[in-house]
Amino acid sequence: MSYSISPLGDSALTVDFGNIISAELNKKVLLLVQAIEKAALAAVKDIVPAYSSVTIHYDVISLLKQHKNKSAFTIMSEEIEALLSQPVEAITAVYRSVQIPVCYSLKYAWDLKEIAVVTKLTIEEIITLHTAKRYKVYMIGFLPGFAYMGNVDERIAVPRKLEPRQKIGAGYVGMAGKQTGIYPLTSPGGWQIIGRTPIKLFDKEKEDPVFFRAGDEVRFYSITEDEFYNY
Amino acid sequence: MSFTITKAGILDTIQDEGRFGFQASGINPGGVMDIFSARLANCLLGKPMHTAVIEMHFPAPVICFNEAAMICVTGGDFTAAINHKEIQRNQPVVVNKDAVLEFKKAKHGARCYLSVLNNFRISAWLNSYSTNIKAGAGGLHGSALKNGDIVAFEKISALSDYLAKEPFKRLPWKVQPAKLTGANKIEVIKGSEWNWLDDTDQQTFLNTSFKITKVADRMGYRLAGKSLTLKVKEQLVSSSVSFGTLQLLPSGQLMVLMADHQTTGGYPRVATVISAHLPLLAQLKPGEEFSLALTNVESAEKKLLQQFNYLQRVQYAAGFKIEKILQ
Structure with missing residues (x-):
């Protein structure tokens, strides 16, 4: 398996499988996360899966106190290399398949008109293409619960906006290149806004406050403004 | 058993060492900016290093104690005073009921820490007390401390006896930690x-200085320096x-990520500041310069281990002294 391990400062390391967005590399990411979780290494503080890399944040002091003659980075690298050299197991985690309602009304779809001009498609065609595909949640990042999903149909894959917006509310659905995602909290952001979902994606009161997990499969379906309000 | 924020500062938050284990959900660790000073405040009171503290910026709050407490102030020098009498940083103080802690003038540093021996009575969110x-x-309530906020803490009866009606008493131990690194x-x-930087830009990175711009907060500092370009596009x-990650922005300027950074990013990661020097960076203000x-x-x-061992010695020594006071 081809990968590289490099330090991210002195308290984390990144295992990189390649600088591309692909379902194949993302599967390697999920498998490695599964193996690290199963190994339950005491010094691991955080495991962060991304598109094609996994970063492990670890406790330097506890590792140094256990092993006098090795650096914490070396110890962690060896642990991870050992996990990567094991025979590949099947993914045991059960990923959900979720349907997300989206109101694509122009009231919420701030950039749909412009995307229609750029792509030479009608607004209806864009909505059809956005709802036709089953997306994969590749990673969560940027904000609590912000899911990076892909891949968006080439015909509607428009680059992010040149000037980010100062304020995008919770639930707004965006696109950036082949990625699509939903803002779980009010935030500045540069993605093209094409609709809004009434689903609450971040709830601090819940034991698991975040709706999506890396590995989930997502399909969007169109709802009217009335359905949005009465959801 | 509490203290009241009589007048809130510009950004006073409860922080511990951060909320780890949830970055896969996009929830950033947060936590104190200057972990050395926060730990030192706890260690001088013989407390576990990771205990929650109050992180303050200047203007800092006015705090009124509703019950006797043992406190320690560390970090930036904001001229701390109790009932208008100056107290030293890195030296614990026992304060009586109705004592008022305030901070008169920012002399040095960007952030100041307050640890209280009496444990705070607040509830954790996802295993951490850090304010996100x-x-x-x-x-306390998911935001910075506000006017009138009451932070409840445990009662320690022995402290009132120790004070014997004095408004406050400086305790007879203090430390003067060595500078973390010389000349910024x-x-x-x-x-x-x-x-991805060519040789010339690698040299620029290492041989010129960088200034902290006004865009500098708990999320990160934007730096101003000689523009860097990437040879890899x-x-x-x-x-x-x-x-501590130093990202190169499309403008050619660097941004160093601080405690409240996002969990993920897509800008080139040129370098990362070592953990032992993050506390120094956390105490620099806009306009100040440093080199790499x-x-x-x-x-x-x-x-990092040396710092930890130093703190552990302080904690151990303070533990015995406090045990004696509380007897």
Whole structure:
């Protein structure tokens, strides 16, 4: 398996499988996360899966106190290399398949008109293409619960906006290149806004406050403004 | 058994060492900016290093104690005073009921820490007391402390006896920690995209200084310096970043990520500041300059361990002294 391990400062390391967005590399990411979780290494503080890399944040002091003659980075690298050299197991985690309602009304779809001009498609065609595909949640990042999903149909894959917006509310659905995602909290952001979902994606009161997990499969379906309000 | 924020400062938050284990959900660790000073405040009171403290910026709050407490102030020098009498940083003080703690003038540093021996009575969010303002969770009520907020803490009866009606008493131990690094020289470890800079720009990175711009907060500092360009033009797919990561923005300027950084980012990671020098960076203010030097992981780990061992000695020694007072 081809990968590289490099330090991210002195308290984390990144295992990189390649600088591309692909379902194949993302599967390697999920498998490695599964193996690290199963190994339950005491010094691991955080495991962060991304598109094609996994970063492990670890406790330097506890590792140094256990092993006098090795650096914490070396110890962690060896642990991870050992996990990567094991025979590949099947993914045991059960990923959900979720349907997300989206109101694509122009009231919420701030950039749909412009995307229609750029792509030479009608607004209806864009909505059809956005709802036709089953997306994969590749990673969560940027904000609590912000899911990076892909891949968006080439015909509607428009680059992010040149000037980010100062304020995008919770639930707004965006696109950036082949990625699509939903803002779980009010935030500045540069993605093209094409609709809004009434689903609450971040709830601090819940034991698991975040709706999506890396590995989930997502399909969007169109709802009217009335359905949005009465959801 | 509490203190009241009579007048809130510009940004006072409850923080501990951060909320780890949830970055896979996009929830950033947060936590104190200057972990050395926060730990030192706890250690001088013989408390576990990770205990929650109040992190303050200047203007700092006015705090009125509703019950006797033992406190310690560390970090930036904001001229702390109790009932208008100056107290020293890095020296614990026992304060009586109705004592007022305030901070008169910012002399040095960007952040100041207050630890209280009497444990705070607040509830954790996802295993941490750190305030996550963006998520509106953690800390006292998911936001910075406000006028009139009451932070409850445990009663320690022996403290009133020790004070014998005095408004406050300075305790007879203090420390003067050695400077973390000389002349604002901050050490970094090469990042994954270090080699995306050509030789000339690598030299610029290491031999010129960088100024902290006004865009500097708990999330990160934008730096101003000689513009750097990438010889590799590849787009990076997003991946995890950390406290101390130096990202190169499309403008050619650097941004160093601080405690409240996002969990992931897509800008080239040129280098990462070593953990042992983050406390120094956390105490620098807009307008101040520093330079960068390369080091390796082994040396960075050793410096971190030295700091930890120092703090542990302080904690151990203070533990006995406090035991005696509380007898």
